[in-house]
Amino acid sequence: MTPSDYVASSLLIFGTLFFFAGTVGLLRFPDVYTRLHALTKSDNVGLGLVIAGLAVQAESWFVVGKLLLIWLLVLLAGASVAHLIAKGAMRRGVQMWKR
C-alpha cells in the first residue's frame, strides 16, 4: 500500500463510522426531532469523508469534481429536507420528547 492508500482507507473508515453513528441514532433516539438531528448531520459528514477518501484515489480531476458535486447536492438536499420535515412535524402537532 502506498501512503495515499493509507490516507484514503482511514478517511473511508472514519466516514463509515459516521454512517454507523447516524443509523444507531435513528434507531435509538426517542422522537422525530432528535432522530432528524442524528441522521442528517452525521450522514452528511460520513458521506463527505467517504467522498474525500475516494477523491484521494480518483484517476482524474473530472472524477474529483463529480464526486464533489454529488456531495454538495446531498448537503443541500439534506439541509433543506431536515428543515422541511421538522417544520412539517411541528405544524402537524407531533409532540416533542420530554424526559
Added chain:
Amino acid sequence: MQTIYFTLGSFLLLTLGAGIWRALRGPTAADRMLAVQLFGTTAVATTLLLAEAFGNAALRDVALVFALLAAVTAVAFVRRAWPGEEVECDSE
C-alpha cells in the same frame, strides 16, 4: 484497496438493513420518511464505493440520480403525501 471498498460497502449495506427496522416500525409517517432519507444517503455512499471497486464510472451517475431522487421524494412527501391537518404553530 479492493478489499477495503468491498468490506466498507457491505458494512454500509448492513446499516441500511438495520435502518429498515425504523421504516417498518414508525411510529409516525415522518419517522418512516427519515429512514428513507437514510437509505438515500447510504445508497449514494455504497454506489460510489462500488464504482471505485469495479472501476465502473457509470455507477457514479447512478449515485447522482440516487441523491437527486432522495431529495425529490422527501419534498414530495412533505408537500403532498404527509397525512394530517396542518395548523400554524405558535413558535413562529
